[in-house]
Amino acid sequence: MNNVTPLPSRQRAAIVQHDRAGFGELRAELHSRVADQDLVAVWAELPFPERRLVLKSAGLEADATQQINQLAKPERAAVRAAIHRMSNYATGLRDQLRHRTQHPSCELASHARQALAEGNTKAALHWLSLIEKGVA
Numbered sequence: 001m002n003n004v005t006p007l008p009s010r011q012r013a014a015i016v017q018h019d020r021a022g023f024g025e026l027r028a029e030l031h032s033r034v035a036d037q038d039l040v041a042v043w044a045e046l047p048f049p050e051r052r053l054v055l056k057s058a059g060l061e062a063d064a065t066q067q068i069n070q071l072a073k074p075e076r077a078a079v080r081a082a083i084h085r086m087s088n089y090a091t092g093l094r095d096q097l098r099h100r101t102q103h104p105s106c107e108l109a110s111h112a113r114q115a116l117a118e119g120n121t122k123a124a125l126h127w128l129s130l131i132e133k134g135v136a
Contacts, residue, residue, distance in 0.1 A: 036068065039080055043068040058082035105131045 019025070029038075044067075046054065051064035058078035062071060068079065112127035 036076055036080075039076060039083075040068050042083060043079070054079060054082050054086070057086060
């Protein structure tokens with residue numbers, strides 16, 4: 001019985017796992033970034049004055065009218081970094097403005113103005129003294 005050879009069998013196809021936690025999308029995005037497809041789309045939408053600003057920020061002397069794929073790979077990386085820096089800066093400014101609150105004395109000053117408008121000098125002086133003391 002040593003001469004018996006097994007019959008060829010069909011191999012099952014590998015079980016394809018469904019994309020968990022969006023890693024497939026992330027992988028596709030990373031591949032498109034390697035190909036600079038996202039940079040091409042951003043560059044195409046930028047007006048020429050903004051392109052010049054980005055190129056200046058990247059330290060490049062390239063022509064703003066040329067397509068991004070005409071730049072060398074290190075130049076495209078510099079443009080990407082400049083856009084990223086500028087985007088982070090703009091986001092930081094926007095967040096600062098959103099979280100900026102009025103100084104507490106502004107509310108006291110509005111009470112003082114209202115008292116003056118009503119002709120109540122005693123109340124206006126009260127509110128102004130609170131502001132001067134630095135209560136708020």
